[in-house]
Amino acid sequence: MSAESMLATREASGSEVVSQEVQAVFAAGELGKLIEAVVRRGYTVFGPTVRDGAIVYDRVESAQDLPAGWTDEQAPGQYRLKRRDDDALFGYVVGPQSWKKYLHPAEVRLWSAERQGGTFRILNNEAKPKAPQAFLGVRACELAAIAVQDRVLLEDKYRDAIYGARRPGTFLIAVQCTQSAPTCFCASMGTGPAVANGADLILTELLGEAGHRFLVKAGSERGAEVLAELKTTPVTDADLEAAEAGVKQAASQQVRSIDNHGIKELLYQNFEHPRWDNVAARCLTCANCTMVCPTCFCTTVEDVSDVTGDHAERWRRWDSCFTQNFSYIHGGSIRTSGKARYRQWMTHKLASWIDQFGSSGCVGCGRCITWCPVGIDITEEVRALREGDSHGKP
Ligand code: SF4
Ligand code: SF4
Numbered sequence: 001m002s003a004e005s006m007l008a009t010r011e012a013s014g015s016e017v018v019s020q021e022v023q024a025v026f027a028a029g030e031l032g033k034l035i036e037a038v039v040r041r042g043y044t045v046f047g048p049t050v051r052d053g054a055i056v057y058d059r060v061e062s063a064q065d066l067p068a069g070w071t072d073e074q075a076p077g078q079y080r081l082k083r084r085d086d087d088a089l090f091g092y093v094v095g096p097q098s099w100k101k102y103l104h105p106a107e108v109r110l111w112s113a114e115r116q117g118g119t120f121r122i123l124n125n126e127a128k129p130k131a132p133q134a135f136l137g138v139r140a141c142e143l144a145a146i147a148v149q150d151r152v153l154l155e156d157k158y159r160d161a162i163y164g165a166r167r168p169g170t171f172l173i174a175v176q177c178t179q180s181a182p183t184c185f186c187a188s189m190g191t192g193p194a195v196a197n198g199a200d201l202i203l204t205e206l207l208g209e210a211g212h213r214f215l216v217k218a219g220s221e222r223g224a225e226v227l228a229e230l231k232t233t234p235v236t237d238a239d240l241e242a243a244e245a246g247v248k249q250a251a252s253q254q255v256r257s258i259d260n261h262g263i264k265e266l267l268y269q270n271f272e273h274p275r276w277d278n279v280a281a282r283c284l285t286c287a288n289c290t291m292v293c294p295t296c297f298c299t300t301v302e303d304v305s306d307v308t309g310d311h312a313e314r315w316r317r318w319d320s321c322f323t324q325n326f327s328y329i330h331g332g333s334i335r336t337s338g339k340a341r342y343r344q345w346m347t348h349k350l351a352s353w354i355d356q357f358g359s360s361g362c363v364g365c366g367r368c369i370t371w372c373p374v375g376i377d378i379t380e381e382v383r384a385l386r387e388g389d390s391h392g393k394p
Pocket of ligand 2: 040281283284285286287288289290322368371372373374375
């Protein structure tokens with residue numbers, strides 16, 4: 001299949017030429033060729049791998065690096081990997097990491113300085129990726145999270161140069177979810193599990209009697225060009241139905257949700273709700289929820305020097321509104337209690353984010369629920385506020 005014939009239907013979207021209609025099926029064994037085709041175009045490919053008992057994103061050089069036959073079991077404060085009874089390559093939901101580790105890295109050296117005689121020299125040595133990046137296995141909620149960070153870090157008054165050096169040109173290969181974890185609630189946030197657009201290629205993994213294969217749709221010209229290098233077969237009605245049923249199943253499996261109706265007003269009107277004391281009594285202010293969140297973007301700057309005093313460095317690191325120092329201004333921290341910090345986080349995510357950036361700061365990935373050591377659940381906290389329910393606690 002040539003790229004030209006696949007691009008019969010075209011639609012301009014910014015600078016990209018997007019094909020909405022290019023669909024095909026390829027056998028799972030072709031996935032390695034897809035990775036090779038992207039690498040040949042100069043990208044470094046990152047995707048899901050198994051490490052330290054979790055699905056984590058890392059460099060992927062072949063399909064052998066993918067988590068074949070693994071799935072994840074998630075619940076508030078719980079995560080574990082488990083063997084599947086098939087060889088699904090994307091048979092898990094989401095792990096603790098998100099793509100922000102590559103686009104908005106946890107640590108970046110901004111510059112270093114060296115003493116030279118009676119003066120010093122500043123070196124601007126912030127590390128940039130050597131090659132453009134490609135992400136394999138991007139979930140619908142993660143595409144939504146990337147769009148949220150684009151809005152915050154590229155499209156606002158202050159453009160973030162570090163994000164700006166990484167994000168443009170990123171090749172995105174999405175994989176639609178055909179199963180959800182009990183912690184997922186993307187359906188209620190309107191961010192998944194179906195992938196609508198925003199990716200160069202959109203895959204749906206199909207297993208069953210017709211064999212292990214992928215339904216693929218090209219979302220851009222460069223995606224269609226990669227697809228043209230694979231051995232594909234035409235899509236059948238049965239393939240389309242299987243993919244649709246899988247995504248519908250993922251949506252119907254979701255047991256958590258957020259009712260977003262009037263949510264901004266709900267949060268703004270409940271600064272003094274007793275539920276904040278309730279959640280503060282459980283919250284350890286460990287900041288895990290903000291570290292795993294694919295949209296949280298706050299950072300701090302730290303200066304370090306060696307013992308000789310001849311070399312100093314300035315680093316930018318992820319920070320969190322759950323740390324006391326984060327709100328330190330002249331005279332002290334303005335959010336000294338856990339209650340103030342949890343309230344700040346949730347009110348920003350679900351209310352003031354809308355005022356600042358025009359959308360919710362939450363995409364419903366559920367990571368903050370899974371990775372909270374005490375299982376605090378943002379959906380439950382919203383419900384409690386809405387119902388005026390403090391569960392009989394302070
Ligand atoms: S707040 Fe929680 S559920 Fe929402 S995007 Fe962040 S980690 Fe995911
Ligand atoms: S809500 Fe949970 S993950 Fe977040 S700071 Fe509190 S204890 Fe840590």
